[in-house]
Structures are given as structure tokens and as C-alpha cells.
Amino acid sequence: MENLVATGAGMPTRRRFFEQLAALGGMSLAVAGLEALGFGFGSARAAPPALGGGAKGKKVVVLGAGLAGMTAAYELDKAGYAVQVVEARAFAGGRCQTARNGFKHTDLAGYSQTCEFDEGHYINHGPWRIPYHHLSTLHYTKLFGVPLESFVNDNDAAYVYFEKGAGPLKGKPVRKGEIAADARGYTAELLAKCASKGNLDAPLSAEDRALFIDYVVHEGRLNPKDLSYKGTDGRGFAVHPGAGLDPGPGKPSVPYAFRDVLDSRAWYVLSSVTEYEQQRTMLQPVGGMDQIAKGFERHVGRLIRYSTKVEKISQGPDGVSVAVRDGAGQPSVITADYCICTIPLSVLRGVEMDASVGFRDAMADVSYAPVNKIGLQMKRRFWEEDHAIYGGHVYTDISGINSISLPSYGWQGQKGVVLGYYAFGSDAARISALPPKERAAFALAAGQKIFPQYQESFENAFSFCWHLADHNLGGWAEWSPEGRASAYPVLVGGEGRIYLAGEHMSYLGGWQAGAIESAWQQVERLHARVQQQA
Ligand SMILES: Cc1cc2nc3c(=O)[nH]c(=O)nc-3n(C[C@H](O)[C@H](O)[C@H](O)COP(=O)(O)OP(=O)(O)OC[C@H]3O[C@@H](n4cnc5c(N)ncnc54)[C@H](O)[C@@H]3O)c2cc1C
Numbered sequence: 365m366e367n368l369v370a371t372g373a374g375m376p377t378r379r380r381f382f383e384q385l386a387a388l389g390g391m392s393l394a395v396a397g398l399e400a401l402g403f404g405f406g407s408a409r410a411a412p413p414a415l416g417g418g419a420k421g422k423k424v425v426v427l428g429a430g431l432a433g434m435t436a437a438y439e440l441d442k443a444g445y446a447v448q449v450v451e452a453r454a455f456a457g458g459r460c461q462t463a464r465n466g467f468k469h470t471d472l473a474g475y476s477q478t479c480e481f482d483e484g485h486y487i488n489h490g491p492w493r494i495p496y497h498h499l500s501t502l503h504y505t506k507l508f509g510v511p512l513e514s515f516v517n518d519n520d521a522a523y524v525y526f527e528k529g530a531g532p533l534k535g536k537p538v539r540k541g542e543i544a545a546d547a548r549g550y551t552a553e554l555l556a557k558c559a560s561k562g563n564l565d566a567p568l569s570a571e572d573r574a575l576f577i578d579y580v581v582h583e584g585r586l587n588p589k590d591l592s593y594k595g596t597d598g599r600g601f602a603v604h605p606g607a608g609l610d611p612g613p614g615k616p617s618v619p620y621a622f623r624d625v626l627d628s629r630a631w632y633v634l635s636s637v638t639e640y641e642q643q644r645t646m647l648q649p650v651g652g653m654d655q656i657a658k659g660f661e662r663h664v665g666r667l668i669r670y671s672t673k674v675e676k677i678s679q680g681p682d683g684v685s686v687a688v689r690d691g692a693g694q695p696s697v698i699t700a701d702y703c704i705c706t707i708p709l710s711v712l713r714g715v716e717m718d719a720s721v722g723f724r725d726a727m728a729d730v731s732y733a734p735v736n737k738i739g740l741q742m743k744r745r746f747w748e749e750d751h752a753i754y755g756g757h758v759y760t761d762i763s764g765i766n767s768i769s770l771p772s773y774g775w776q777g778q779k780g781v782v783l784g785y786y787a788f789g790s791d792a793a794r795i796s797a798l799p800p801k802e803r804a805a806f807a808l809a810a811g812q813k814i815f816p817q818y819q820e821s822f823e824n825a826f827s828f829c830w831h832l833a834d835h836n837l838g839g840w841a842e843w844s845p846e847g848r849a850s851a852y853p854v855l856v857g858g859e860g861r862i863y864l865a866g867e868h869m870s871y872l873g874g875w876q877a878g879a880i881e882s883a884w885q886q887v888e889r890l891h892a893r894v895q896q897q898a
Contacts, residue, residue, distance in 0.1 A: 429453075517756070521540075526632075542619075553593040641875065740784040747770045766785060
């Protein structure tokens, strides 16, 4: 890329530069170029590949009707291929599921649940938020007319509850905004005072030092005269301002002592929205994440054989054949020219498949995350009415809870469904081993420590453990650096007439965008092969 800029006749214009990038590496390289120059908007790909040239009468069997499978089916069908999708579940969407009234699930521990939430209420027990830069996911929400609304991913009014820290804030719900203001304020005060005495190691000119002090004064809301932090109205008031003389201007809140803030460890959560995949405001489909799956289904549902499980994938010089069994136990064989397989590797490695030892070994080289969620229907939105918390997450260090999230739908309605825990790894495995009623009891006891209204407001629960979910056996693929270096490229390359797609075949693992973009990539490779062979 460096060369591209340097070798032209003088410096190319910015526009010319991106035209060159696009010509060389397609739109994805151009978008990556925009990213590098700070004009970026996220996903490596913003739109599906153009599959020109016709399908040459070829048939493709797509295994799995999650978002990767349905993306592949939609794009191939549009390009003229004969497409057959095989899906083990009775519904499409894969992990893109939403539990609402009547949704049934039996996990591999044998626990059966039917969701009893009131009409209009739901929990996204799989994907629940969309970053603004996941352009591939947003491509289809727009194309399929799936209405979106804001997902509050960060809320200064929400609590942090850490019971393993120390000091007076230990085991006390404190507003995230208070911790944020105080941690920033005191840190800024320290820096400003050091800088004003010339005690910083950084080689700053006198002018830079003055600007730096100005910056930290603003950053920490310090008193510019003595550079002290005494709190800020942004952290809230002890008595809120109002009308007349009483409450009139209100009473400022008193900041926590710096020592207490540090001791609490609550500052751990302040970096929660500073990662690439996490922003303060994200998006969610109105009515539940499965609206994306339903959008796809409106277009490719006619191509899907539901409740049909893949048992064996064979291939030869002329095509592939897939042995399947339907819900009634009837076996049959589907033949095609090519196969796009989106079955998660956690499941696929248990399926008989014509593949080399190296390919099969590569499939074994990734682990899948144990992860679970629980939705708790509350008869009253006490978090809004009594605590003024509208969406966002309550972060906690209670093992097995991790975070409690308040719904970003139905503001000021009567009821709501709270995400009672979102746990990973051994914590998730431990809680998932409990019967559903005990999982709910665990979540309620933990939430009660933060919200006194928790248990009395509870009506019913629905919990889901992805590592105990048939056809998934885990939340998402977790590649080790070694696996990424050795096994991942082998699998991305496919085997013979079999192409693998899904979130596990992307660097956007655990995101719908990863599933969609990997399908785009494999469909493009398959199509290029068909064009070459024609
Ligand atoms: C708890 C959780 C939270 C998440 N949060 C987010 C989020 O906030 N935002 C986001 O964008 N993404 C999120 N994700 C990730 C996102 O859900 C996935 O990356 C994406 O849905 C994966 O799509 P896929 O098509 O690759 O796989 P899947 O959706 O798993 O599709 C695979 C399909 O194959 C089918 N199948 C399996 N075995 C067989 C068989 N033998 N025969 C036939 N069919 C079979 C399955 O039933 C399934 O339909 C989350 C995931 C989880 C679990």
C-alpha cells in the first residue's frame, strides 16, 4: 500500500488513491485504506460481492440456515444458482434467536423451558447489539426493511456493584458516572499539579505544558486556579436543581475520596466502551434480534429444508452428496455441484465428512465459548421509575452474573425483561448446570443486592446456555493465536468442493457481521471457480 502511494506520478489525490485501492483489491481494500487514513467506517466489506457472469446451471447445497447460510443462499439464488439449504432446527436464524411468549427450548442437560413473557416482551439470548460499523449486518437490515432502534450500551446512571474490592464503596451500588467523574477528576488533578511544577518526565515545551494543563483541567473539570478536583455537576447532585428557591439551584454531590475510588476497583468498568466492537450507542432491531433472521427468511425460506439434520458430507470429482435425516427420521441424500457448510465447528467435527486428515485436524483446533444468559420478566420497571436508569448495563464482580442489563425497548411501559446475567467460561458452565428455577433464584439473589425491588417485582424467567444448545455447542469460536496461524487458513481455503463459512471463519468472531462477511467471501470464491471452469 505504501508503494501504491509513492510510485504514482507525484502524490495521488485522495480520491485517486482509493480508486487504485479498489481496482487492486476490490472494495474491501479500499475500505481498509479509508480505515488506515482515519476516514474509516468499520467492516472490511460494506456490500456483497457482485456475482456477474451467470451460474452456469450449477447447484449449491448450503448447510445451516443461520445468518451465514442464509446470506450465502440469498446471494447465490440472486446470481441464478439452484440452491438448497438444510437446517437442523425447525426455524431459521441459528444463533440469531429471540425468546418471546411460547418459545420452547430443551437443552442438552435435559431441561425444557417455554418462555412465558407477556406479549411484546422478549430477551435476545443470543446476539443483541449491532455496532454502527458492522456495515454488512446493517446492509441486510436496510435491504430487508428491519426497523432499528438505539441500544444503550453505556449508561452513566447505571450502577457498578463490586463486592470484591475494598473500602467503603465495596458492596455498594455506585453510579458509573460518579466513578467516572471522580476517577478522571483526581487523575487529572494529579497530572495538572505535576505538570504545573514541571515534574513530568515528558519533554514538553512551556507552551505545550500550558496547553496540557488546560486540557487536563477541562478533562477532569478542575478548578483552574488551584487545579483541584472538588466534584462536578456531571456526576449528579445531592439535591437536584429545580424551581423557585427550594430546591432552587440544588446541592452539589460530594465526590468519593480518591482512595475509596481506587480501593473499590469499580474503575475497571470505565474502559468498557473503549474497544473497537463496543460503542456507547449501538443498534438493535425493534421487537427482537430475530427480526433479521425473519428478514432473510422472507427471501430464502422457500429454499430451506427445516428440521433436517446433516449426517454425512461426501464429495467426488463431479459433485457433493449430503446425507440428511428429517424430523420424522426419514433419511435422504441431496446432491449438488458445491457445498457451503456453515455448521459450527463444534458440531461439524462430529459429522462424517470426506476431508483430508489435515483438514479434520484443523477443525479440532478451536474451542467454543461456554456462555449463558437469563431474561427476568419484572412486573414493574423499577430501574426506570425508582433509579432513573434507562437501558445500559449494571456491571458487577459477582461470579456468574458479570452484568445485568436493562432493556432498551418499551421505555416507561409497565413491565420489562431484564438480562439477569451474561456469563462466560467456567462461571457460565457452573450456573448452567443448575435447573432453570435455580438459575433464576441465583440471578434474583444477586440482583437483590443491587436493586431492593428485584425479587418482589419478578414474574418469570427464561434462561439459555449456548454450550448446552444442540446444533451449536458453544457461543462462538475462540481461536488461539496458534490456531489462527495454522488451522484457520486451512479451513478458510476449504476442501475440494466444500467451502466453510460462518462467524468461525472470520476475525469478527462472535458477531453476526463475521457470519455474513465470511459467507460473502466464500460465495465469491465459489463463483470465481465456476466462472473459470465454464
Ligand atoms: C450469547 C451471544 C451473544 C452474541 N452477541 C452478539 C451481538 O450482540 N451482536 C452480533 O452481531 N453478534 C452476536 N453474537 C454472535 C452471532 O450470534 C453469531 O456470530 C452469528 O449469529 C453466527 O451465525 P452463523 O451463521 O455463523 O452460525 P449459526 O447461527 O450457529 O448457524 C449455523 C446453523 O447450522 C445449523 N446446524 C448445526 N448443525 C447442523 C446439522 N447437523 N445439520 C443441519 N444444520 C445444522 C444450526 O441449527 C444453525 O442454524 C452473539 C452470540 C451469542 C451466542
